[in-house]
Amino acid sequence: MSYAEVNGINLYYETHGSGRPLVLLHGGLGSGEMFYGPVLDALAEQHQVILPDLQGHGRTADVDRPLEIPTMGDDIGALIAHLGLEQPDVAGFSLGGGVALQVGIRHPEKVRRLVVASAGIRRSATYPELLAQQGQVNAAAVEFMKETPMYELYQRVAPRPEDFPKLLDKIGAAMQVDFDFTAEVRGLQVPTCIVAADADMCPPSHFVEVFGLLDGGQRDGGWMGEGRPKGGHALAILPGLTHYNVVDSPLFATTTLAFIDAE
Template sequence: MAATDRSPGPGEYAEVNGINLYFERHGAGRPLILLHGGLMSGETFGPVLPALAEHHQVIAVDLQGHGRTADIDRSLDVRLMADDIGALIDHLRLDRPDVVGYSLGGGVALHTAAKYPSKVGRLVTAAANIRPDAVYPEIREQQKQVNAAAAEFMKSTPMYELYARVAPRPGDFPRLLDKIGEAMARDFDFTEDVRGLRVPTLVVAADADMAPPSHYVEIFALLGGGLRDGGWTGEGRPEGGHALAILPGLTHYDLGDSPLFATAVLAFLDR
């Protein structure tokens, strides 16, 4: 079997921005673009896909260098990957799909909505911090160890097993770790990107996430949320239809495949 023929999967490819972007479609209805976390792929949403696909046509994308999408000569940057999603929306001729992202995908989803508000219906950004200093210090120390040298130690993990099974070029795994490590080491502040959002946005986090709940409350406040009483008829809720969900009993690592996540997403998108 040739390297490019590994586990072709049931999905499709779209040539956008110089990248051969893999995606799968599930269900029918209003389109929902679903974006996974780092070192994951669209199929890691498997436990929640049936619930989401009951109500929507779910378009689960494998982001740059992840899953069945081969890497290209470009840094791993959420803003560049947002351009890929904007181009995919055009390629598929979608009419303002909702965009839902978790962790790395949450950052990509946020920037897709920020850069292309006319192309997006509603936004869900889950477990995505907007400043690196929001993350707990011990986690930031762990992130510094993510590089090609860690590849051998990760070969016993589910993340590597998934990558080795489906990636067009499994030998790129060390390169992916280097790129993710570099991305996490960069300084950034997406405060103004959040403040400028013009689509209804749901901010989601686990109650024991990678950053404290207060950080996600801060993000909600940038959208005008949590600053006053909502009122009997919701007249005090933030303008623009924004909302916040802190999901109980979860962590950063099991949030994206939790039934609570699907419930919160559907409640926001379908109300």
């Protein structure tokens, strides 16, 4: 368990296992230990897994700046440099998936391969009823959150447990900001696996569209794989899962390892 002063933030991270490094980024209102506990042993069996807590989450105290996914991508880019990691693989889920994508977009020289799970690249791709629910996330929701694992975790590990209402305000504000990373994804140079549950927060068609931006699904793959996407990209829609249990599934670990360990 360690801290790194990077990009103006005291970023908490922990390390598990040994081997080629894999930076693993958690979802919103959680931490690495909360989201990846069920699959961590499998991922760390042959890899050194680095689990950071993103800005304002888990054991990383918040700082005086908005919660912005590109900025958090810069945090992780700075952490990679701070730790002296030579092109680790980077994987993330939901909020962490968006951050992982930004690391690949903004710091491609620092990443070997990316796994981006359950992270839409346009706000409008999220189902409308979920956008309406996200609009209700703010400090006033604290009482409703007190029986949740997210609140319990924050109270147990956060440097300033009293900041939970501020985190809700910030993450609620962040979810109201429109975004569209279509152009950036189209130019992505890092081999990337797009992962989603078959009943995720965005429809499967959105993740197929993202794969299409990466030259996927344009032609038959060929007997020798000669027709696969030119950049080494891949797509995985995991069956029988939702946004809320996809990273708990052995399928997530198997898919991630198959992609990052491919020749």
